[in-house]
Amino acid sequence: MGVQLDLILPPIIVGMLIIIIFRVNSFMMDSSIDNRVFNDMQSFAETAVVVLDDQLRTAKLVNNPTDFEDEDVCSYFYKQDGSADTNCSDELEFITTNNYKITIEKDDDGNDIIISSIEVDSDGNEIGSLNESVYPLYVSKLEFQHKTTSSNFISYKIETESNPDHHVQNNSDDQKTVKGFAERKIFLRNLAF
């Protein structure tokens, strides 16, 4: 049977070209969405850092010092020799200059930062009602470090992570996410004063 190559080849070439064009478009869309989500995650991390920064400025006393002991190994903070640092906690509790007890922690179930505040008297007894603020900032990790050698400083690191639903997923096994990261060290004036 004679094969008419002249008739078969052009439609195949055109078909392949159309597939290439669609794949290139899909790839570019995928890449631009990843970039956009990464920028969003980085912005969320920076925003979370600023939110905590403003809260911490009024701190006059760290209220959970036992959470920052030498045996509390950090998962994020490292020494210069590369080994894991210590005196870390995923929760911070402090008393403000206007006598509020503030607790900052990450929501265990979601990716939110929860800041709760309650008024306390001079002995630390709770006298007001609890006020809770939730910051939905896609925070996947939150860690504070408070060292006794530099007790007037608090360092903290925040990692944000996107949800796989934010991305173009080419197949169901591909659970792609991107992460943002920010850190800050705060000098606690009221604690030092």
Added chain:
Amino acid sequence: MATGQTLLALASIVLLSIITMSIRSMYVQSVNTTVESQEMADALNYGRDIAEELQSFAFGFENIGVIENQMNSMPGQYQSSSTVLNEKTSSANNLWIVERQEETQIGRQYYASVELPTSMQPLTSHNQQGVIAIIRIFEEKEENEFEKIAEYSTAVLPL
């Protein structure tokens, strides 16, 4: 196959390669932009950390010597220097170099230089005296080759 057909086939392969390479290059460029923006964010956050440390010297800050003594008392952190790593600077100003304690999350090692004036300056309209510190953040690209990533300045007023 005739010479004309061979040349056409070769040209189509070259064209396809160019298209493929340009798509890859676009992708690499976008990843590079992402990493650079993370570098800049990390450098600025590090600059803020140094600014916070300088603010901690504001207690009992009566003259510039107080800050100098505080920085000299932390020899493991602040090293007195005469040049800003890769830049010429006015020799009238005091300089310190500090190495970041750990690498950043994307594996960069940062250094900072802190430049202070030799004397207190009026910083407010009420003639309140203080200093403006200039903090420059550098990355060590190769051994002893530093590239400036960011610059930050902070005013330290006595408390």
